[in-house]
Amino acid sequence: MIPGQNPLCIALDTPDLARAVTLAKALSGTVGYVKLGMEFYYAHGPKGYAQVAAMGVPVFLDLKLHDIPNTVAQGLTSLMKLDPVPAIVNVHASGGRPMLTAAADAVAGRARLIAVTILTSLSDHDIHEAGYDPARNTAEQARDMALVVKSSGLDGVVCSPLDIANIKQATGPGFLTIVPGIRPPDSAAGDQKRIATPQAALAQGADILVIGRPVTGAADPVAAAHAILESLHGH
Ligand code: C5P
Numbered sequence: 001m002i003p004g005q006n007p008l009c010i011a012l013d014t015p016d017l018a019r020a021v022t023l024a025k026a027l028s029g030t031v032g033y034v035k036l037g038m039e040f041y042y043a044h045g046p047k048g049y050a051q052v053a054a055m056g057v058p059v060f061l062d063l064k065l066h067d068i069p070n071t072v073a074q075g076l077t078s079l080m081k082l083d084p085v086p087a088i089v090n091v092h093a094s095g096g097r098p099m100l101t102a103a104a105d106a107v108a109g110r111a112r113l114i115a116v117t118i119l120t121s122l123s124d125h126d127i128h129e130a131g132y133d134p135a136r137n138t139a140e141q142a143r144d145m146a147l148v149v150k151s152s153g154l155d156g157v158v159c160s161p162l163d164i165a166n167i168k169q170a171t172g173p174g175f176l177t178i179v180p181g182i183r184p185p186d187s188a189a190g191d192q193k194r195i196a197t198p199q200a201a202l203a204q205g206a207d208i209l210v211i212g213r214p215v216t217g218a219a220d221p222v223a224a225a226h227a228i229l230e231s232l233h234g235h
Pocket of ligand 1: 011013035037119120121158159160180181182190192210211212213214
């Protein structure tokens, strides 16, 4: 957890502009961040982003850039011109060190820059088929990529709840873990497989908890977010 900061990041996960704005407005006093992804940004661009950001809640703009260093740097330079600047942006760690350092230079501390290591949708078989080192499983690969991410000057990684301890141990304090796959004890897992409760993820050292459907799908999203925050008190 980042001292003094609300760790809840609600994934809005909608291409619907009005719904995203309504949710961001409702949640703005309660959560630390909202997350907008490709489905939203490709549909509504900087103008749609600005409408959500105007609700006052910091935005994690989850676009996962992955290209040659020059292209990623220029993409991030464009994102840094958004008003307000997103609180968090991200790239794929598999772009390699030259891309990661170019990304860090382009962002230059204006947003937190995070890398996706191994997508949690991939199995050991999948990454080996894709050409990754057959001697390393997904957890080992994610940990080793986190070390490259850190030494390239980025602020942290996205990881599953089950990988937090491993990555924190390898990277040391101050390197952020942003953790999806969070499920309050009473909510449905849906398609998430490697899940943890908000309390368990924080206890492992998670800094930001990315939660979507348990909040956005609730009859009262604000009440659901409040309940999660309440459950974290004392942790
Ligand atoms: O609804 P739910 O809580 O499962 O939403 C989780 C959010 O985190 C979604 O936006 C999903 O795309 C994202 N995410 C994830 N697993 C990852 C990376 C991102 O679930 N490894």
